[in-house]
Amino acid sequence: MLNNYLICLRGVFTLAGRSLKMDNPMEGIENSKHQIPPPDPLSTFEMEKVLAHLKERFDIRAWAYFEFAFMTGMRPEELIELRWGDVDWASASIRVERARTSGEVKPLKTYNSRDVDLVSRALGALEAMKPWTMLGGVDHRDGEQGRRIFENPGTNKPWHDERSQRDTYWRPALRATGIRWRRPYQTRHTYATNALSAGVNPTYIVRQMGHKNAKMLFTVYAKWIDGSDRGREKAKLEQLLGNEKTALKKAV
Secondary structure (H helix, E strand, O other), X not given: OHHHHHHHHHHHHHHHHHHHOOOOOOOOOOOOOOOOOOOOOOOHHHHHHHHHHHHHHOOHHHHHHHHHHHHHOOOHHHHOOOEHHHEEOOOOEEEEOOEEEOOEEEOOOOOOOEEEEOOHHHHHHHHHHHHHHHOOOOOHHHOOOOOEOXXXXXXXXXXXXXXXXXXXXXXXXXXXXXXXXXXXXXXXXHHHHHHHHOOOOHHHHHHHHOOXXXXXXXXXXXXXXXXXXXHHHXXXXXXXXXXXXXXXXXXX
16 A cells, blocks of 8 residues: 555656656655565354354355355455366365456466365355256356356356455455454465464465465464474474483484
8 A cells, every 4th residue: 555655656756856847755765565464364263153144144155155265265266266167076176277356267376276175064065056056057158167166146147256255245244243354365364274273284285275385384374383383393302302311212
């Protein structure tokens, strides 16, 4: 936001300097470095509360979308472009290779497709969507991969972008349950922090989420990695080094 103001001011004073022959007070002032806001995931209690409200008060298709989001950690632009042809029922996984932004299909953020393993709750969300979009036949306008999985209950058409879910379902659900505001993108961060807290191997999480490498995971989620590993790793050190006699025996 600050950089947007700086760009506007720089343009105004540049034009003024040319026409009025005045010094540009913005000269030498550079844009601030872009800082990614830290994750602000929902707690497990908050997640379940939101999902329960969505399931009880809204169309099942809205619940299925957010259930799948929480259980896979996919980006919103990836979720709305998923198609039934991407699902591998035999291996309980789904291929992610496209995204939809502003209504247009675009390559993934990292330009690399990935296979995401699906836990039972993610599969349950797909089962809930079957009568609506899978069993309704193939819409050839959606291409060889068939119809998109998730659709807008208000229009009975695939989601155009991620704003409709936020304004029509996510925001009201947070307000009704008394949970403070977060962007729907936090479903992704919630997945990551839940996995880390459960002790899931970070390398596996990187593959699931489609990060370029493990560096980003360790940088963005360092607090949760430390929290999940600290006690367990300390216990390993204690077992190895905590007792002098034991340490001597292992050294011999």
